[in-house]
Amino acid sequence: MANVQNLSKTRYVRVADQIESMIMRGEWQPGQRLPTLEELATMFAVSRAVVREACSVLVGAGLIEVRHGDGIYVKSFSLDSFLRPIHAAILLAASDARALLEVGMWLEGGIVEQATQRRRRQDCEFLSETLFMMEASREDAGRMMECERQFHVTLSECAGNEVAVNLLRILYQPLTGVMNLLLMDEDFRDEMITLHRALYDSIAVQDGESAKRHIQLYRRRAMDAMRNAK
Amino acid sequence: MANVQNLSKTRYVRVADQIESMIMRGEWQPGQRLPTLEELATMFAVSRAVVREACSVLVGAGLIEVRHGDGIYVKSFSLDSFLRPIHAAILLAASDARALLEVGMWLEGGIVEQATQRRRRQDCEFLSETLFMMEASREDAGRMMECERQFHVTLSECAGNEVAVNLLRILYQPLTGVMNLLLMDEDFRDEMITLHRALYDSIAVQDGESAKRHIQLYRRRAMDAMRNAK
DNA sequence: GACTATTTGTTCGTATGTATC
DNA sequence: CGATACATACGAACAAATAGT
Secondary structure: OOOOOOOOOHHHHHHHHHHHHHHHOOOOOOOEEOOOHHHHHHOOOHHHHHHHHHHHHHHHHHOOEEOOEEEEOOOOOOHHHHOOOOOOHOOHHHHHHHHHHHHHHHHHHHHHHHHHHHOOOOHHHHHHHHHHHHHHHHOOHHHHHHHHHHHHHHHHHHHOOHHHHHHHHHHHHHHHHHHHHOOOHHHHHHHHHHHHHHHHHHHOOOOHHHHHHHHHHHHHHHHHHHHHHH | OOOOOOOOOOOHHHOOOOOOOOHOOOOOOOOOOOOOHHHHHHHHHOOOHHHHHHHHHHHHHHOOEOOOOOEEEOOOOOOOOHHHHHHHHHHHHHOOOOHHHHHHHHHHHHHHHHHHHHHHHHHHHHHHHHHHHHHOOOOOOOHHHHHHHHHHHHHHOOOHHHHHHHHHHHHHHHHHHHHHOOOOHHHHHHHHHHHHHHHHHHHHOOOHHHHHHHHHHHHHHHHHHHHHHO
């Protein structure tokens, strides 16, 4: 394969791209140590400073880890390594937030339908505990948000669909910012608890239609609240 | 606020953190230009090189954009920042075709509902054309697959939800292999055309319920066919 | 625990490429 | 076109952290 490089990009970005694709191709395995900056500089025929900047880009992307006095290591792959803290929450445009909430709503509609059928008793117990915690943290918006997230992630795990679990976790990243905003309102917190309690009951008695209705009601409510807040 | 910084971190990471939090706090708005490297260096009392590396980290994180000969800009949030982790999420579970099809089904359930309401006449015309092409390529599984993909992507565009469009595009990549397998069967191809025709008609007359029923029927049919094929 | 080699972190000066007016 | 402002790249030097002896 010819090493075609876009010359419009700057040097350190090109080097970052090259290192990234080498990692992706598996030439350097996760956990493994990369050559030293010196060696990389020679390898790519650039100065050490350029390699350092390229590495900094990859650090920001969560692909590698640079340890002072030690070396450069490929981060092990997990979904978490891609879930870099999304700063988007605040920068999120209103239209994008709507799109995210909407997709989350559609996704969860299917998730709860499956979850009501596949849930085990132990799942219900765990969901119930989470619900209790949610009700207990009625005064603490932050903890409540965490309970809410926990509840929905657990729910997605019940559905037995790995792709859905991963997607939901990603969608939650930028949404937490939006939700935190909404949870400032005490009435919204109360409403949220009520809806989750109803949702849980539907799942417990395995009424898929009812569960789906409640989850959609909840998400739609959040979308409305967001629209008014902005 | 006291400038409490974790001294275990290196300088450029600390600077990156500081710049990030300033952006988060809205001191620099999306699209706005940051001070020059020189000024940032003075501001944080570090050398230019350190600021440059800090910026490289933020470039990797997709938070800022550095334009040669121009300046440093806060990226207005683009949905692209999601595509990377979402891509990873799908790839991590790509071997599970059932999970992919299921998520696709849930997603498209919402998409068609929106699409029936928001579609314009020109959208219908384009969908109709694609449908004709699909019917014309009854003998060619490859071309048919492409028509099918085109049809569904167009549909998602009608829904006016960019997240959904991107998500569907990504989902289709690992699915093409599976679908190609199913399309080897002539009966399945015929059935597919019939279902798409019915789906199109529902959208044309803006019957959301009917459209949703048909898309779910189609995806469920594909899931069944896949199960039998294995 | 101390010493040493290795490796990354930080700084500065200088030259060059690029965008804007 | 020229002038200016700015980011990019290089090399050399020293500081600081780490791992191994």
